[in-house]
Amino acid sequence: MFMLPFVTTMREGVEAVVFVGGVSLGYPATSFPLPVITGILAAGFVGYFIYRGGNELSIRVFLVISSCILYLIAAGMFSKSIWSLQYHMFAVKVGSDVAEAGDGPGSYDILQTVWHLNCCNPETDDGWDVFNAVLGWQNTATYGSVIAYNCYWIFIMACLACMMYEEKTGSLPFKNAIIKGLLRVPILNIWVKRKLAVSRANATELVRQGQEHLREQLGQSNNYDQEMAIKKNGTVETVQAIHTIDD
Structure with a gap:
C-alpha cells in the first residue's frame, strides 16, 4: 500500500519540476512566488472541497x-x-x-x-x-x-x-450483425471465434459462481432455521419443565 502512492506522488512531482523548469528558464526568480502560492491555495481549496x-x-x-x-x-x-x-x-x-x-x-x-x-x-x-x-x-x-x-x-x-x-x-445495437460480418472475414474470424469462446467461458463461470453463492446462502439460511427451531424447542421444553415443577 505504500509503493503505489509513493510512486504516483513522485512521478507527479518530477513531472511538475521538469515541465515548470523547462517553461520558466527564461523568467526571473521573482516571477515564481505568486504562481506557486496561488497553485498551493487552489490545490488546497479543491482538495478540501472534494x-x-x-x-x-x-x-x-x-x-x-x-x-x-x-x-x-x-x-x-x-x-x-x-x-x-x-x-x-x-x-x-x-x-x-x-x-x-x-x-x-x-x-x-x-x-x-x-x-x-x-x-x-x-x-x-x-x-x-x-x-x-x-x-x-x-x-x-x-x-x-x-x-x-x-x-x-x-x-x-x-x-x-x-x-x-x-x-x-443486455446487448449492444447491431452486435449480432457485426459479429456475423466479422466471421466472414478470413483472418478476423479466428480472432472473433476466440473472443466468443472466452466470453462463453466467462459467462459459464459467472453462472457457476452465482449458483454456488446461492447454494451457500440457502445452506446458511437452512442452518439458521434449524438453529432457531432448536432454540425454540429448547425454550418450549424449559417452559414446560418449569410448569411441571410448579404443579
Whole structure:
C-alpha cells in the first residue's frame, strides 16, 4: 500500500519540476512566488472541497460532474490538436514569423477560417491562456477545429446511447450483425471465434459462481432455521419443565 502512492506522488512531482523548469528558464526568480502560492491555495481549496463534498454528495453525483469536466477537457484537446496541425501547415507555407504577426490580417489562413477575433488571443492576452489550456480555446476557428469539436461530441453521444441501450437490453445495437460480418472475414474470424469462446467461458463461470453463492446462502439460511427451531424447542421444553415443577 505504500509503493503505489509513493510512486504516483513522485512521478507527479518530477513531472511538475521538469515541465515548470523547462517553461520558466527564461523568467526571473521573482516571477515564481505568486504562481506557486496561488497553485498551493487552489490545490488546497479543491482538495478540501472534494474531502468535504465526499461526505455530503453521493459518489454518483461526483462521478457525473467529474466525467463531464473530463469530457470538456478532452473535447478542447482534440479540437486544439487539429487547429495546431492546420496552423503548422499554414506556418510552413508562409514562414515561421507568422507567429509574431499578432491578431490582425496575415496571422491566420483566411481560406480555412470560420471566424476570427482580434482579441482574446491566448498567446498575447492575459487570462485567455487558461481557457486555452483547459478547454482548447482559440480566437481563430478553422474548419478542421470546428468539425473535430462537433464530431467529438457526436461520438460521445453515440457511445452514451449505446451504453444506455446495452444497459436496458443486455446487448449492444447491431452486435449480432457485426459479429456475423466479422466471421466472414478470413483472418478476423479466428480472432472473433476466440473472443466468443472466452466470453462463453466467462459467462459459464459467472453462472457457476452465482449458483454456488446461492447454494451457500440457502445452506446458511437452512442452518439458521434449524438453529432457531432448536432454540425454540429448547425454550418450549424449559417452559414446560418449569410448569411441571410448579404443579
